Structures are given as structure tokens and as C-alpha cells.
Amino acid sequence: MSIPIYYKSYSAPDVNKKELQRFALCSAEMDAESEKLIDSCISELLQELCYKVCYAYFPIALDKDELDLGFARVKSSSLAKNLTGCSHIVLFAATVGAGADRLISKYSRIQPARSHIMQALGAERVESLCDVFCDEIGAQADKRGYCVRPRFSPGYGDLSLGLQRQIFATLDVTRKLGIALNESLLMFPTKSVTAIIGLKKI
Template identity: 30%
Template sequence: MPVYNAPLLAIDAKETRRYAGLQKAATFDEEKILAACEDARLLAAPKGIWTVYDYDCQSQQIQAAHPCKIKGKKIAQHLNGCEKVIILAATVGEAIEAAVTRRFNEGEYSNAVIMDAAATAAVEQLADGMEKAIAPQMAAQGYLMKWRFSPGYGDWPLEQQPDLVRLAQANKINIHLSTSLMLIPRKSITAIIGLYRKQEGAIPNNKHGGCAHCQQKDCPSRKINSPQNRS
């Protein structure tokens, strides 16, 4: 149950623009995006936590003290061939959300939207950083990692969010669930990463393909730049 506390040195302005739905707004003031990224960075309290479990592909079961059966065909296909899984949770805290709410209440709507997008980019960067930190540890044990998959992707139901919160021990970094299964703080994520044995000559299957495997084709945050993500 390692805890990850690396700081955010910068928030990706390009990703912030995408999450704000401004990919095609070429004339939008870039300085506003950069300012929102810096404001969000200064408010962020990044924390992550992760735990490794054995996994049975045939039964789609995470073999924890209280076993958890993974539901959904897409996630089952994604984890096919995996012997273990990592369950992780990450958050950038509540201060960013409070600042976004304050800006909305004060009528600064565009600034609030951009800062909210910067916070989303920040938590994704945090999870990316966790993956990079975990990968060498898993490689030393003979495992390669598949890209992370979260409840709500593809046909993996959001109703399994409580299982991931429990398995990641997300409460230890103050992540909880609302009655509607939304993560609190809102700028938090949970995810599963499959671990499979490295085989001679095998091509690693660890490139992130979340948008390509998600059924929400009209999502404004959908990545459309790479051929595998176009639809």
C-alpha cells in the first residue's frame, strides 16, 4: 500500500485546453489557460495510493481478502492474460474545487471552467506519474503494465467504484464516495492496471487507449489526434 506524494511541477496547458473543450478555439487567450494552470498547481495537494492483488482471468476475480469480481466484457478483454492487478487512487484535493466554485459564484464563468479543466488535467498527470513510478518496480518482478482503466470506461459500470475505493484503500488519502457514487474530492480518480508476464519477443500492450475503448463518442474531452482514437 505505497503512498505517492510527488509534487506537480506544471499542469499541461494543452490538456487543459482539451478538457475545457477549447481544441478548436484557436483565438482563445492562451494566457488565461496558462494562468489557470498555475493557479491550480499552487492549490493542488496531490496524493496517490496503490495496492497489488492477484487476479484470476477466468473468473474475472481480484483475489483480495474480500474478493471482487470485475464486471464488463471490455475490462475483461483488457485484463486478459494478467496475473495481477494494481488498484490505484489519486486526488489533487479539495482546494481547487473550492476555488472553482468561488469563481462561478462571482460570475467568472470562463475562468472557472478553465480552472476546472486544469484540475482534471492535474489529476490525470498525477496518475501518469504514479504509473511511471510503479513501472520499474513491476519490471523488476518480471511484469509489464497495461494502461489504466477506470470505472465508467467502456462497459465497466460505475457501480464498481466502491470496490476500487476499498481495494485501493483510498480513505487513507481522504478519498470517499458520495451517495451517487461520485468521488470526493471531485478531482480524484480510481483505476485498475493489469500486470502480465514479460514474454520474449512480445510487444508490450501498455499504450493508453481510454478514449478508443469508451462508448461516449460525443465527449468534449475525447482525444481525436491519433488514428487509433478517431471514430
């Protein structure tokens, strides 16, 4: 049976400066120079990003720590705990594109502090994209009498990073979003995420 794969693009979410500071390991109280650097990085990087997601719905079945996710069978007590009581999942991949990687690389030797902020801002951007998408899925689920579980990615807990291969094949991630997966199962652009959202009947 063919599973529909959906694609969405989003406008830029508002920058969460507190999250940006957390990713950058900055103190809560910043001096004017640090504030100026962050604002400058935001202004430059936001012009280089896109916000794209592809996703699909699957019915699932759990037997203790063994899970049939509809697109793959896995063994993971961590994911099983997260999905307890769920009947379906949303499998998704998200990216903000390669712009962050280009600027991180550009500034890594000539302006390390700027490169560091770009790294943190790229992380905040893709997390904000995931938050927007998950909130949207949650609102749709609520209308159908479901609640959503926190998103769960390969590499969390005891869920094998090897699941990335099945996710990429199932969602056709490289063609749809332009994300490559290397032999070490790392993604490029690096500011990309794959994850599972559990749907539980209320």
C-alpha cells in the first residue's frame, strides 16, 4: 500500500533569543557588543535559509520494546515508552537548508565568534521549524480527538541511528528536501532533523 508523503514550506518563525543564547552557551545578561553580534548574525543568516518539511502518517503496533512503525520494525525501550498508548505516528524530516553551514564555514577561521553564533542560530532555526510543525500537527490531531507525544529522533535513548536509512528511503528525503545522509548517518545540511511524533487517542 502506498503511503502519501506530504511536503510543506514555511515562512521564518520568530527567533527565540533565549534558545539562541542557550545553544550558544551565552549568559542571560549580555553586553551591548554581544547583543550587536547576535543581531548582526540574525540579519545575515535569515536571508540564507528556507524552512521545509516532508512527512507521512503510519499506523503502529507495540509489543513491549518491539515496535512495528509501519515503515520499519525496531527494538527500543525508549521509543516504546514514548509511544505507549499511541495508534499512529507522524514521521517527518525538516531542514532550514545549507545556508547556515556555508556561513559557519565562511567565518570559522576569520571570525570564530561569529561562526559560533551562526552555529547556535542554525540550531535554533531548525528547532523552531520543528516546533511550528509539531504545533500544527498537534492542532490537527486535537480536532480528531488525539493528543501528540514529544517528538523522538533516531539516536535518542536506545533508538538506533541506523533508522535514518529507512526514514530517508521512506520519505524520499534527499529528493524532496535536498538532505544527504553520509556513511556515518549524519545529515547535510547539518541543520536538519528527522523525528517521530506519536498520536494517542484522547
